[in-house]
Amino acid sequence: MAAWFDKRTLYHFDWPLLAGVLALTALGIMTLLSAAYAGRQGWVEPVVVRQLLWAALGTVLLLGAALSDYRKLAAAAYPFYGLALALLAAVAVGGREMGGSRRWLSLGVFRLEPSELMKLALVVVLARYFSREPPAGGWRGRHLLVPALLIAPAAALVMKQPDLGTALVLLMAGATVIFGGGLRLRTGLGIVLSVALSMPLAWHELKPYQRARLESFVNPQADPLRSGYHLIQSEIAIGAGGALGKGFLKGTQARLNFLPERRTDFIFSVFAEEFGFFGATLLLAVYAAMVWRGLAVARRARERFGALLALGFTSIILWQVVINVGMASGLLPVVGIPLPFVSYGGTSLVAMMFGVGLIISVNIRRYLF
Amino acid sequence: MLGVVAGALFAALFVRLYDLQLVRHREFSLLAERNRIRIVRTPAARGLILDRRGRPLVETVPSFEAVVVPEDASDLKATAGRLEKLLGTDTVLQKIAEAQKQGRAPFNPVVVARQLSWKQVVALETHQLDLPGVSLSVAPGRHYLYGPLGAHLLGYVGQVTRGELAQLARYRSGDQIGRFGLEQSFESQLRGRAGGREIEVDAVGRRLRLLREVPSQPGLSLVLTIDLDLEQVADGALGERAGALVAIDPNNGDLLAFVSHPSFDPNVFRAGVSAATWRQLSADPGHPLEDRAIQGTYPPGSTFKLVMAIAGLEEHAITPHTPFVCTGGLWYGNREYRCWRKQGHGRITLHRALVESCDVFFYEVGQRLGIDRIAHWAHALGLGRKSGIALAPESSGIIPSRRWKMRRFNERWYPAETLSVAIGQGYVSVTPLQMAELAAEIANGGVRYRPRFVKAVEQVGGQPVRRFEPVVEAQVGASAATLEELRAAMCDVVNGPGGTGHSAQISGVTVCGKTGTAQVVKEKQGERVAENAQPLKHRDHAWFVAFAPREHPTVAVAVVVEHGGHGGSAAGPVVKAFLEKFFALYPPPGKPAPVRTAQSAAPAQDN
Structure with missing residues (x-):
């Protein structure tokens, strides 16, 4: 607790990272206002209020995490992971179904999305596993059995919901921590090769609608009213935004319902339609700056657990931004994934903010040991 | 290492946005406008034909038509059946199918019967509750005040055919065109110019508000030498x-x-x-x-x-x-x-x-x-x-x-x-x-x-x-x-x-x-x-x-x-x-x- 009053805490606090998170969250709430706005003046949709409350909670957790010692988390890593996995299992059994997938647990006044917690838990538990010094030459294949056993059930449960996007992020963030932990060259190449070879197998595991999405990504005009619709309408929204955008609350694609999932997966398109190339580039620049700072924190961390934590959380931000924006702009197939800090979704927002808090904590601690 | 990957990925996103928002902006703008704007034509009232002393021989009067919005009918088949019985026709479903084939936009009404008699109008009004999705609309109709009198001189109008539509740029399906007599010879004067309304619609085609209206210009009247x-x-x-x-x-x-x-x-x-x-x-x-x-x-x-x-x-x-x-x-x-x-x-x-x-x-x-x-x-x-x-x-x-x-x-x-x-x-x-x-x-x-x-x-x-x-x-x-x-x-x-x-x-x-x-x-x-x-x-x-x-x-x-x-x-x-x-x-x-x-x-x- 002494650290609370250490002047260096404030001195080494990563203000830009905090500013980035708060700016993105504010932009997200503004865009949510626009996405929820249906032409009715003076009407604030309840989702906006809810998101504001989540943002407040997230900010408190962020500060709490930043100011406490992240190393305490190492001890709690496995129980945390176990809790997240149990919640995921609970979702599979008694979760609440919405829009064809089972992702939420109803907890009275709010709904919890355990897959978002799992992102955090997986990074923490993997960072804990790889925090030991690696053997000479790097980790070998046999060392990867435990991590594989940690990743597999989590990804499988999320995949079953089905939530292809989040499952993908779990795999990629997990892989990032594993690679970051220091692999032997042969082992690394082996993983890359086996992933490439298992792609056709994965195709068979996909649900028909997921396959249709992939197919329509290759040729969106083949079925413009059904599976290709999301993609086409999203591209139209982004393209129609032009250089400076149509202006706040003036995006017709979103307001008139042409954009599907515009509060969550396609919120970037809403933003890009109203604020144009200028706004969209600025948004990406904020993310890029955060990723850059996050990676710098990882590089400069004094010990492995902190470095891997920072790397893992930063990679979650990176992968989600790339997948989300790539999907909205038609570079990648449509997989549902929230845009960090911006998309509607309480669990996601709070978890991401907590994650950033840990990154900041890692940065502060390197001066305190 | 991850920094290089991240840089490359952000660059790719940047290039993509540059392409969509700056290079192809016009194309997508047009698509967005086409998404939200429906243009509805308002037909022009045809000009009158008057005798040498200014007495009307041919007028344009409001005429009722029955229109169906299939999306609003809970059970289209049953509604169409009742409507056919009331109107005494058997072409309602056929007309809807035809409109569908021609690419009707959602929530766009289909005209299933024109020139309704007073009796038919009353029948539709009184049975409105049994006919969800059916409504009456008013269109300009041609009325020859003296029936057969001078019919060969005055001529008559009919609906444009599909073949004519291919050749006449200013005509749309359902428009009337002079077929005979003066109605044909003076078509360009009598016709007038149709106006239009730009209506904003949402993704399911619901009409939200009027964006712009160009009023129709009524046709010119002919003053005859005939008494x-x-x-x-x-x-x-x-x-x-x-x-x-x-x-x-x-x-x-x-x-x-x-x-x-x-x-x-x-x-x-x-x-x-x-x-x-x-x-x-x-x-x-x-x-x-x-x-x-x-x-x-x-x-x-x-x-x-x-x-x-x-x-x-x-x-x-x-x-x-x-x-x-x-x-x-x-x-x-x-x-x-x-x-x-x-x-x-x-x-x-x-x-x-x-x-x-x-x-x-x-x-x-x-x-x-x-x-x-x-x-x-x-x-x-x-x-x-x-x-x-x-x-x-x-x-x-x-x-x-x-x-x-x-x-x-x-x-x-x-x-x-x-x-x-x-x-x-x-x-x-x-x-x-x-x-x-x-x-x-x-x-x-x-x-x-x-x-x-x-x-x-x-x-x-x-x-x-x-x-x-x-x-x-x-x-x-x-x-x-x-x-x-x-x-x-x-x-x-x-x-x-x-x-x-x-x-x-x-x-x-x-x-x-x-x-x-x-x-x-x-x-x-x-x-x-x-x-x-x-x-x-x-x-x-x-x-x-x-x-x-x-x-x-x-x-x-x-x-x-x-x-x-x-x-x-x-x-x-x-x-x-x-x-x-x-x-x-x-x-x-x-x-x-x-x-x-x-x-x-x-x-x-x-x-």
Whole structure:
């Protein structure tokens, strides 16, 4: 607790990272206002209020995490992971179904999305596993059995919901921590090769609608009213935004319902339609700056657990931004994934903010040991 | 390492946004606008058609149509079934399917029935609760106030066909287009310009608000030269008989009345005529769709003697005093060409030959002239050619000549055929309009006007857009003395002793005229069979051409009554009835105008 009053805490606090998170969250709430706005003046949709409350909670957790010692988390890593996995299992059994997938647990006044917690838990538990010094030459294949056993059930449960996007992020963030932990060259190449070879197998595991999405990504005009619709309408929204955008609350694609999932997966398109190339580039620049700072924190961390934590959380931000924006702009197939800090979704927002808090904590601690 | 990957990925996103938002911005903007904006046409009200005194003959009135929004019908099949029962049709589902095939946007209504009757409107209103998704909408509809009266002149409108849509850029499915008569000839003036409304819709097609509206521009109105009262009296005078009446103002070529019998009711074409109605109209043995005034070609019979007289005098083949002897027939070749009067007319000159319509006299004139000189003068008087009237399709009729016969039959002209032509038989055929023009030319001293029936084109409020001035087509080229000789003879046809046209006499005005009785069946040449002794379809066509008054004529008229028999007895009374009404409305110069009663404003009571 002494650290609370250490002047260096404030001195080494990563203000830009905090500013980035708060700016993105504010932009997200503004865009949510626009996405929820249906032409009715003076009407604030309840989702906006809810998101504001989540943002407040997230900010408190962020500060709490930043100011406490992240190393305490190492001890709690496995129980945390176990809790997240149990919640995921609970979702599979008694979760609440919405829009064809089972992702939420109803907890009275709010709904919890355990897959978002799992992102955090997986990074923490993997960072804990790889925090030991690696053997000479790097980790070998046999060392990867435990991590594989940690990743597999989590990804499988999320995949079953089905939530292809989040499952993908779990795999990629997990892989990032594993690679970051220091692999032997042969082992690394082996993983890359086996992933490439298992792609056709994965195709068979996909649900028909997921396959249709992939197919329509290759040729969106083949079925413009059904599976290709999301993609086409999203591209139209982004393209129609032009250089400076149509202006706040003036995006017709979103307001008139042409954009599907515009509060969550396609919120970037809403933003890009109203604020144009200028706004969209600025948004990406904020993310890029955060990723850059996050990676710098990882590089400069004094010990492995902190470095891997920072790397893992930063990679979650990176992968989600790339997948989300790539999907909205038609570079990648449509997989549902929230845009960090911006998309509607309480669990996601709070978890991401907590994650950033840990990154900041890692940065502060390197001066305190 | 991850930093490099991250940099590359952000760069890729940046490039993609640059492409979508800057390079291809226009394309996507257009797509977004197309997404949200529906353009709904508001059809223009068609212009009115008014008579010469500004009374409407054709109006555009609101007409009800039944429209269905399939998205709003909970059970489309059941709703369509109930609707079909109420409307008495069986095409509702079919029309919806058709619209669907043509790419109907969601929530766009489909018109399933037009021109609803009052009864149908009431039925739909009272059963509204049983008909979710069905509503009434109002569209401009064409109403012909007097039904069949003047239908051939006014014409009718119909819906554009798919073939026409491919060619006419400004028309859309469901638009009306002039199909016949003035409606067709003046389509571009009457039509007006459709307006449009830009409506913002959401993704499911719900209409949210009006973005922009371009009001429709109503079509221009036509002011005719036709007089409604005269049209009605002419129509009544022809009665049930087939035939035509054309009346012209000889001083400017204005058409005053234009009637073709039997007629049809153009109102039935509004909603798109059914196949059965069409078959019935076009298969009718009376040919109601034919405009007899300009498409009906009849042998002119004795009315052609007017042409013969002008040609004879102008070519100096005869003088007013050249005598011939009529013994009741003329031997030519090896057979006799007979006069209608068996006992003959004895020694006879031009005046009496016209008054009593002696055939033998004109056989002689024809022989002296030869066919080509007859043809020359017939052409000069406007026969055998189109008048230039703005109605389609006009027949030119036939004026035979040696060249014509060579072309048509590749055969030389036989002099005996000239004898038939001389009394308006044989190959000669004319339209009632041409004969009215002939009377007008004699009356006005030889000016051939282009027949005109549209006086002016006006805006809805009455501001003139364009006036049509009289057009002189040609000077006939006959001398004043010749024409005066004819006028004198035509005067005695109606008023003099032995005249064949006494039936057209009216009190107070001196009428001049000429009768004609045109053979329908080629009887054995030269023979004449007693009237009324034949079945109707073999009976002669009755002609009467006239003008009045004798001095300073103000009206010229031609009447043909198909199978009416003798011109004097069948067509004369029609002319008489018409002229009486004409001079009641337009008193001859020098006479005090009659007191107008309220009756002239109430046309229905005029007969």
